[in-house]
Amino acid sequence: MYQPGMTTDRQLAQIRYQAALQEAADARADRQTRKAEPRPSARKLVLALAGAAPVALWMAWVLLAR
Numbered sequence: 001m002y003q004p005g006m007t008t009d010r011q012l013a014q015i016r017y018q019a020a021l022q023e024a025a026d027a028r029a030d031r032q033t034r035k036a037e038p039r040p041s042a043r044k045l046v047l048a049l050a051g052a053a054p055v056a057l058w059m060a061w062v063l064l065a066r
Helices: 006-035 042-065
Strands: none
Touching: none
16 A cells, blocks of 8 residues: 655664764764773782782881880
8 A cells, every 4th residue: 555755754764774874883982982991900909919018008107116
């Protein structure tokens, strides 16, 4: 059954759908590029704290010994 203007509405819907797909693809690509940023790992943090622990204990010992 033919309805006047139906193809125009269908074409506009397809254009809007393609625009929505493009926006989603752009957002997904943006998220993936942000994930690539280097972040310090938990292991590095533990190692840094383990290295700082003897210094902190020594400072506490020096300050409490007086």
